[in-house]
Amino acid sequence: MTTPPDVIRCAYAELVVTDLAASRAFYVDVLGLVVTHEDDDALYLRAFEEYLHHCLVLRKGSTAAVAVLAYRVRTPHDLDLAQEYYGALGCRVERRPAGATRGIGEAVRVEDPLGFPVEFFHDAEHVARFTQRYDLHGAGALARLDHFNLATPDVPAARKYYEGLDFRVSEDIQDDEGTVYAAWMFRKPTVHDVALTGGDGPRLHHIAFAAHERTQILHVCDHLGAVRKSDMIERGPGRHGVSNAFYLYLRDPDGHRVELYTHDYYTGDPDNPVITWDVHDNQRRDWWGNAVVPSWYAEASAVLDLDGNPQPLVVRTESLESEVTIGADGFSYTNKEEREFKLGEQV
Ligand code: 4SX
Ligand code: FE2
Ligand code: CA
Numbered sequence: 001m002t003t004p005p006d007v008i009r010c011a012y013a014e015l016v017v018t019d020l021a022a023s024r025a026f027y028v029d030v031l032g033l034v035v036t037h038e039d040d041d042a043l044y045l046r047a048f049e050e051y052l053h054h055c056l057v058l059r060k061g062s063t064a065a066v067a068v069l070a071y072r073v074r075t076p077h078d079l080d081l082a083q084e085y086y087g088a089l090g091c092r093v094e095r096r097p098a099g100a101t102r103g104i105g106e107a108v109r110v111e112d113p114l115g116f117p118v119e120f121f122h123d124a125e126h127v128a129r130f131t132q133r134y135d136l137h138g139a140g141a142l143a144r145l146d147h148f149n150l151a152t153p154d155v156p157a158a159r160k161y162y163e164g165l166d167f168r169v170s171e172d173i174q175d176d177e178g179t180v181y182a183a184w185m186f187r188k189p190t191v192h193d194v195a196l197t198g199g200d201g202p203r204l205h206h207i208a209f210a211a212h213e214r215t216q217i218l219h220v221c222d223h224l225g226a227v228r229k230s231d232m233i234e235r236g237p238g239r240h241g242v243s244n245a246f247y248l249y250l251r252d253p254d255g256h257r258v259e260l261y262t263h264d265y266y267t268g269d270p271d272n273p274v275i276t277w278d279v280h281d282n283q284r285r286d287w288w289g290n291a292v293v294p295s296w297y298a299e300a301s302a303v304l305d306l307d308g309n310p311q312p313l314v315v316r317t318e319s320l321e322s323e324v325t326i327g328a329d330g331f332s333y334t335n336k337e338e339r340e341f342k343l344g345e346q347v
Contacts, residue, residue, distance in 0.1 A: 002081070002084045002085045002088045003081050003084075003085070004081065004082075004085050004164060004165045004166060005073045005078035005079070005081040005082040005085060005108075005120050005165070006073055006074040006075070006078050006081075006166075007071045007072070007073055007074075007078075007120070007165055007166070007167070007187045007193075008071070008072045008073060008074055008187060008188065009071065009072055009187055009188040009193055010069070010070075010071055010145060010146075010147055010148050010193040010194060011052065011055065011070050011071055011072040011121070011124075011145070012052075012054055012055045012056060012057065012070045012104075012145065013055075013056055013057070013066065013068070013069050013070070013145075013148065013204075013207050014056075014057040014058075014059060014066070014067040014068045014070075014101070015056070015057070015058055015059070015064070015065075015066055015067065015252075015254075015256050015301070016059050016060075016061035016063065016064055016065045016066070016067055016304070017058045017059070017060060017061070017064060017252070017253070017254050017256075018060070018061065018062065018063070018064055018253075018254055019060075019253060019254075020040075020042075020043060020058065020060050022253040023043065023058045023252065023253055023254070024038075024043060024058075025253075026232070026250075026252050026253055027043070027045055027056070027058065027252070028043075028045070030140075030220065030223055030224060030227070030229070030232075031140065031142060031209070031220065031258070031260075032048075032137070032138040032140055032141055032142060033045040033046065033047060033056065033142065034046050034047070034048065034130060034136075036053050036054050036103065036127055037053075037054075037102060037103070040060075041059060041060055042057055042058060042059040042060065042102075043057070043058040044056075044057055044102060044103060045057075045058070046127070047142040047143055047144045047145065047209055047210075048130045048131060048133070048136075048137060048141050048142065048143055049129060049130070049131045049143045049144050050129065050144050050145070051126050051127060051128070051129035052072075052103070052124040052125070052126065052127075053102070053103025053104065053124050053125040053126075053127055054102075054103055055144065055145035055209075056145070056207070057101065063302075063310075064254035064255060064256065064301065064302075065301060065302045065303060065304050065310060066116075066117070066204045066256075066301050066302070066303040066304065067117060067304050067308070068109065068117045068118065068119050069116060069117065069118050069119070069148050069204070070104075070107075070118070070119040070120070070121060071118065071119070071120055071187075071193070072120075072121060072122065072124075073120045073121065073122050074122070075122060076105075076106070076122050076123065078120065078122060079095075079106060079107070079108050079120060079121075079122065082108040082110070082120040083095060083108050086108075086110040086112070089113055091110045091111055091112060091113060092110065092111040092305075092306060093108060093109070093110050094108070094109045094110075094306055095107075095108055096108070096109055096119075098123065101119075103124055103125040103127075104119075104121050104123075104124050104125075105121055105122060105123025105124055106121070106122075106123065107119050107120060107121040108120045108121075109306055110306075111305055111306055111311075112161070113161050114150065114152050114158050114161060114201065114202050115201065115202035115303065115311045115314070116150065116202045116204075116303055116311075117303060117304055117305060117306055138219075139215070139216065139219040139223075140211075140216045140217070140219040140220040140223060141211065141212075141216055142209040142210070142211050142216070142260065143209075143210050143211055143212055144209065144210050145207065145208075145209055145210075146190070146192075146208045146209060146210040146261050147191075147192045147193055147194060147195060147207070147208045147261075148193070148194050148195070148204065148206075148207055148208075149194070149195040149196075149197055149204070149205040149206045149207075149208070149259075150194060150195065150196055150197065150201065150202065150203070150204060150205060151197050151198075151199040151200065151201040151202070151203040151204070151205045151300045152196055152197070152198070152199070152201035152202060153198070153199070153200060153201050153314045153315060153316035153317065153318075154198075154316075154318075155180040155181065155182060155183055155196050155197075155198045156180050158183075158196045159172075159180070159183045159185065159196060162185050162194060162196070163185075166187070167185040167186060167187055167193065167194065168185060168186060168267075168272070169183055169184065169185050169274050170184045170185070170186055170191045170192060170243075170267050170272065170274065170275070171183075171184045171191065171242045171243065171274065171275040171276070171277065172184065172274070172275075172276050172277070173242065173276075173277045173278075173279050173284055173321070174276055174277075174278070174279065175278065175279045175280070175319075175324065176278075179279075179318055179319055180198070181197075181198045181279050181321040182195065182196060182197045182198060182242075182321070183195070183196045184196075184242060184243065186267055189266055189267050189268025190264050190265070190266070190267060191242075191243040191244075191245070191264040191265065191267060192243070198316055198318065198320065198321060199297070199300065199316055199320065200313045200314065200315050200316055201300075201313065201314060201316075202303045202311050202313075202314075203300035203301055203302060203303060203313070204256070204257075204300060204301040204303060205257060205300045205301075206249065206256075206257035206258060206259045206300075207256075207257075207258060207259070208258070208259035208260070208261045209258070209259070209260055209261065210261050210262060211260055211261070211262045212262060213262065214237075214246045214262060214263070216260075216262070217237055217246060217247075217248045217260045217262060218237060220248065220250075220260060221233060221237060221248065224250075232250050232251055232252075233248065233249075233250060234249045234250060234251050234257065234293060234295060234296060235247075235248075235249040235292065235293050235296050236248040236249055236286075238286045238287070238288055238290055239286065239287035239288060240285065240286065240287060241277060241281065241283045241284040241285060241286065241287045242275075242277060242284055242285065243261075243264045243265075244263060244264060244265060244287075245261045245262060245263055245264040246261070246262050246263050247259055247260065247261050248260045249296065255299065255301070256301050257296075257299070257300070257301070278336075279321055279324055279325060280324070280325065280331060280332045280333055281332065281333065281336075282332040282333055282334045283334065289334055291326065292322075292325075292326070294322065294326065297320070297321065297322035297326075298322070
């Protein structure tokens with residue numbers, strides 16, 4: 001087996017959007033992302049603590065989709081490793097010269113074994129870091145990109161693939177039969193850089209930005225209410241069980257899902273314990289026990305191949321979390337002992 005590239009972290013996403021002005025109103029005017037560059041074709045955005053050129057590219061196109069998910073690697077040599085590694089996996093691999101994406105150095109793009117368009121880069125243009133430009137921060141200031149969440153039909157296979165890239169699992173969701181519904185995996189020492197959600201795929205479930213404070217996330221809710229756009233709020237605000245993060249899910253003008261996220265925890269020690277949640281635990285996805293809305297389980301963004309054509313979907317054949325928890329036969333519990341006691345009384 002060839003050596004995998006040394007991935008540092010998830011670094012940027014490029015989303016195809018159908019109306020740049022509408023996207024700007026959401027990502028810049030409401031979320032407060034900083035514009036590094038804009039032209040008729042695209043917007044290049046970053047969060048307040050970021051000093052690489054961008055963490056999000058919004059490119060104008062006729063159909064909403066995901067063009068690429070990019071990871072930063074430790075050295076330029078890791079690009080050669082990526083090229084060999086994915087070549088050996090039989091994946092389509094392309095080397096891209098510096099500047100093929102504005103602000104990004106030489107890169108390797110692949111159609112990964114899960115069907116996602118993925119880029120690896122090391123060099124990128126540095127721009128001003130606005131950590132202490134409090135004069136520019138709004139009340140909803142976002143600090144940095146935190147993670148990608150991918151919908152994929154076979155979570156154990158996807159987990160194995162990411163373990164091959166030396167990602168480690170922080171948390172997962174399973175049932176008694178060993179069906180795996182989701183897994184959270186990291187390179188940077190937080191709960192995740194990538195989450196794998198069981199469903200038809202490849203699709204992007206969401207990208208997430210980290211804020212420092214819950215108040216910043218609550219302010220975004222208030223802001224959306226004030227501009228009569230509260231229908232962009234899909235789920236939350238709330239506290240996740242998995243990750244312990246405080247969260248909010250929004251849908252952008254094209255339906256791309258964006259999570260705002262704060263207060264997860266450090267995972268950098270080599271013996272960081274893995275947390276496994278029972279799919280029937282009512283507090284796994286919302287610590288306060290609030291129901292997950294059906295759209296959150298069902299909907300996600302299509303991804304493109306390296307030619308810009310939509311990737312065909314592979315349907316998940318194992319049970320769906322939405323069906324085992326909120327479907328007709330679904331059940332869940334808040335207190336397991338209490339539930340088992342009640343079930344025992346019935347027999
Ligand atoms: O809904 S979950 O509590 O499982 C969850 C979803 C935890 C962390 C995340 O980033 C997420 O998107
Ligand atoms: Fe997330
Ligand atoms: Ca809503």
